Amino acid sequence: MLDERKGKILEAIILDYAATAEPVGSRAVSRKYGLGVSSATVRNEMADLEELGFLEQPHTSAGRIPSDQGYRYYLDHMMRRSRLGQAEMRRICDVYSRKAREIQWMLRQTAKLLAESAHAASLAVGPHREDAIFRSLRVLPLEGEQALLVLVGDAGVVEHRILNLPPGMTVADLEVFSAYLTDRWRGLPFRRLASTSVREIYDNLSRYRRMLDDVLDFLRERREREGLETVQLVGASHVLEQPEFRDPAKVRVFLECLEREDLMAELLEQREGSTGVTVTIGEENAYPGLRGCALVTASFGMGGRPKGQVGVLGPKRMEYPHVVALVEFVAHSLTQELGRAFRD
Amino acid sequence: MLDERKGKILEAIILDYAATAEPVGSRAVSRKYGLGVSSATVRNEMADLEELGFLEQPHTSAGRIPSDQGYRYYLDHMMRRSRLGQAEMRRICDVYSRKAREIQWMLRQTAKLLAESAHAASLAVGPHREDAIFRSLRVLPLEGEQALLVLVGDAGVVEHRILNLPPGMTVADLEVFSAYLTDRWRGLPFRRLASTSVREIYDNLSRYRRMLDDVLDFLRERREREGLETVQLVGASHVLEQPEFRDPAKVRVFLECLEREDLMAELLEQREGSTGVTVTIGEENAYPGLRGCALVTASFGMGGRPKGQVGVLGPKRMEYPHVVALVEFVAHSLTQELGRAFRD
DNA sequence: TTTAGCACTGGGCTGGACCGAGTGCTAATG
DNA sequence: CATTAGCACTCGGTCCAGCCCAGTGCTAAA
Numbered sequence: 001m002l003d004e005r006k007g008k009i010l011e012a013i014i015l016d017y018a019a020t021a022e023p024v025g026s027r028a029v030s031r032k033y034g035l036g037v038s039s040a041t042v043r044n045e046m047a048d049l050e051e052l053g054f055l056e057q058p059h060t061s062a063g064r065i066p067s068d069q070g071y072r073y074y075l076d077h078m079m080r081r082s083r084l085g086q087a088e089m090r091r092i093c094d095v096y097s098r099k100a101r102e103i104q105w106m107l108r109q110t111a112k113l114l115a116e117s118a119h120a121a122s123l124a125v126g127p128h129r130e131d132a133i134f135r136s137l138r139v140l141p142l143e144g145e146q147a148l149l150v151l152v153g154d155a156g157v158v159e160h161r162i163l164n165l166p167p168g169m170t171v172a173d174l175e176v177f178s179a180y181l182t183d184r185w186r187g188l189p190f191r192r193l194a195s196t197s198v199r200e201i202y203d204n205l206s207r208y209r210r211m212l213d214d215v216l217d218f219l220r221e222r223r224e225r226e227g228l229e230t231v232q233l234v235g236a237s238h239v240l241e242q243p244e245f246r247d248p249a250k251v252r253v254f255l256e257c258l259e260r261e262d263l264m265a266e267l268l269e270q271r272e273g274s275t276g277v278t279v280t281i282g283e284e285n286a287y288p289g290l291r292g293c294a295l296v297t298a299s300f301g302m303g304g305r306p307k308g309q310v311g312v313l314g315p316k317r318m319e320y321p322h323v324v325a326l327v328e329f330v331a332h333s334l335t336q337e338l339g340r341a342f343r344d
Numbered sequence: 345m346l347d348e349r350k351g352k353i354l355e356a357i358i359l360d361y362a363a364t365a366e367p368v369g370s371r372a373v374s375r376k377y378g379l380g381v382s383s384a385t386v387r388n389e390m391a392d393l394e395e396l397g398f399l400e401q402p403h404t405s406a407g408r409i410p411s412d413q414g415y416r417y418y419l420d421h422m423m424r425r426s427r428l429g430q431a432e433m434r435r436i437c438d439v440y441s442r443k444a445r446e447i448q449w450m451l452r453q454t455a456k457l458l459a460e461s462a463h464a465a466s467l468a469v470g471p472h473r474e475d476a477i478f479r480s481l482r483v484l485p486l487e488g489e490q491a492l493l494v495l496v497g498d499a500g501v502v503e504h505r506i507l508n509l510p511p512g513m514t515v516a517d518l519e520v521f522s523a524y525l526t527d528r529w530r531g532l533p534f535r536r537l538a539s540t541s542v543r544e545i546y547d548n549l550s551r552y553r554r555m556l557d558d559v560l561d562f563l564r565e566r567r568e569r570e571g572l573e574t575v576q577l578v579g580a581s582h583v584l585e586q587p588e589f590r591d592p593a594k595v596r597v598f599l600e601c602l603e604r605e606d607l608m609a610e611l612l613e614q615r616e617g618s619t620g621v622t623v624t625i626g627e628e629n630a631y632p633g634l635r636g637c638a639l640v641t642a643s644f645g646m647g648g649r650p651k652g653q654v655g656v657l658g659p660k661r662m663e664y665p666h667v668v669a670l671v672e673f674v675a676h677s678l679t680q681e682l683g684r685a686f687r688d
Numbered sequence: 689t690t691t692a693g694c695a696c697t698g699g700g701c702t703g704g705a706c707c708g709a710g711t712g713c714t715a716a717t718g
Numbered sequence: 719c720a721t722t723a724g725c726a727c728t729c730g731g732t733c734c735a736g737c738c739c740a741g742t743g744c745t746a747a748a
Binding site for chain 1: 446449479480482484486487492494496500502504505506569578579580581584585589590591592595596599600603685686
């Protein structure tokens with residue numbers, strides 16, 4: 001635990017560095033942040049803080065910058081959450097007010113909002129389709145020999161595919177087929193559909209073998225694509241405005257990392273368990289491209305269960321009080337809104 | 345029209361510059377590209393070419409680089425199309441072979457492929473949903489008071505929304521409702537559904553007023569979202585590897601431009617009319633962020649009509665013969681594949 | 689314990705020297 | 719007359735020395 005003065009100095013350095021992106025010197029701390037002690041005293045304290053691992057020095061004759069550990073301490077023990085302004089809260093709510101009910105679209109809007117508001121990159125991953133709970137299956141005849149296979153899950157998950165019908169299928173056949181599978185599978189997660197009592201189903205639907213093959217094929221194909229969850233990723237260019245990205249090589253590593261959708265999805269999904277806002281800073285991130293960045297995430301959910309994550313990805317010196325409040329509020333709003341849109 | 349030797353020199357400069365990203369001097373041209381004339385002669389020719397507007401000189405004592413006009417001339421009059429290698433063609437076909445039939449997913453895969461193969465950024469926009477031809481509408485009862493509204497169009501366009509049913513709706517009601525609207529609207533483009541004989545429909549479906557309101561509301565909401573077509577955009581980091589993006593300011597402008605989905609969609613849609621491969625170079629692009637870039641696009645289609653575009657966005661000095669062949673082949677494959685997957 | 693004072697450090701900026709690739713021009717050549 | 723060799727010139731890039739200065743650590747005084 002840091003004593004009060006050390007704490008104040010650490011905080012002063014974090015705030016100043018957030019604002020300027022320049023190493024902070026003892027003079028600046030003692031002058032701007034009204035501690036009532038001289039720069040020499042501050043220097044001594046700063047030396048202590050460095051030894052404790054909370055600060056680092058880019059080179060001998062430079063000021064100090066907060067280390068990962070410094071930020072960690074700040075977040076865990078000192079940060080006061082800021083409140084979002086009325087205007088900002090309204091803007092967030094407005095995004096959802098248009099009663100759009102397409103979940104990927106909502107996530108995209110959410111990501112845009114976050115990126116804008118935090119002046120950083122932001123990401124959002126949606127409900128894991130394979131985890132959705134199956135509600136209903138239907139095969140709808142279209143003109144020609146075609147039909148539309150529709151599977152409905154909870155949380156607004158709907159999947160479809162166009163099938164070519166075997167000859168001689170009547171509307172009644174399709175009804176029977178749909179009703180049987182709906183009944184058989186209801187309540188199961190999608191990931192288990194293709195492997196649940198397949199033999200039995202084949203026996204009972206032996207007349208519709210070809211169509212059943214198509215359905216199972218579709219489920220398998222979905223499965224294959226699974227890794228490729230759509231991550232909504234917005235605002236990379238904001239992060240590039242930060243002076244820490246003046247080096248083009250860093251830019252490239254960072255962007256390459258962002259483009260790895262699988263990585264990003266993984267990154268967010270790791271946080272699935274935790275509640276509230278999670279922050280990882282610099283080296284705490286597993287991926288080298290994200291060193292130098294901090295990631296602030298929160299889960300949103302439906303019916304009490306977590307269904308996805310939203311997050312902000314920015315430089316380590318981001319304004320945590322604001323960003324944390326923002327991410328929290330957005331996740332909360334999104335949860336509410338999903339509840340309203342898809343209440344099952 | 346350039347005489348033969350000028351043409352050869354222009355080509356040599358374009359090729360060399362593509363490979364090195366450095367201004368090309370007269371010596372290099374006369375030595376590496378076997379013209380059988382001395383560097384002094386080449387210098388004279390280069391001075392002519394500059395005066396004609398085909399070359400530029402970054403500064404007095406540097407070599408020459410091709411101007412936009414130079415590239416334009418090269419593309420229009422000189423370029424030999426290269427052929428794709430067997431392996432490359434196979435790789436492209438393989439992407440579609442998994443018989444995936446979700447169009448956005450296919451486009452995303454296509455974009456990835458292009459980005460990879462051309463070492464540049466790539467984009468793909470899909471069928472304009474509002475232009476799709478309506479085929480069928482159904483309201484499927486789910487458990488609770490909910491139902492799934494499904495609209496099917498051509499080209500694999502399927503749209504859906506979860507509705508809350510008014511109390512007392514029977515399955516038969518839903519069938520009547522669905523059948524009437526399907527019949528009434530069949531063959532119309534989506535964009536006109538919400539405004540076609542609304543009064544008459546209201547009269548005929550007066551019993552289902554609330555549900556009809558929901559459907560029209562959905563159509564309007566779709567309409568509102570229209571500008572936000574999903575552009576699949578991949579491989580921005582490749583472009584950043586190019587030495588012309590060593591300057592971080594340029595990177596930012598470029599990325600900001602890429603993030604403007606609306607811009608990108610517009611960019612591609614402008615090309616809707618033209619057949620074959622279209623190339624725009626540097627200043628030919630309307631958007632300042634894309635100066636310094638070239639965009640190679642081609643349309644893909646279904647049933648003979650264009651339905652979307654794919655393209656590669658890279659530095660002006662990209663290897664046009666390869667990229668043009670690539671984009672052409674990919675668009676062609678995609679057209680074929682869509683025809684197979686969604687033949688209506 | 690705090691503070692004033694001071695020598696020291698090391699990065700960033702500036703300006704000059706130098707290098708070399710490449711040019712344009714001129715005069716010689718076939 | 720087109721081509722070429724030769725040459726003076728240009729200009730960006732790199733290297734280096736010198737200076738500046740923010741900021742440090744240490745010491746001694748308050």
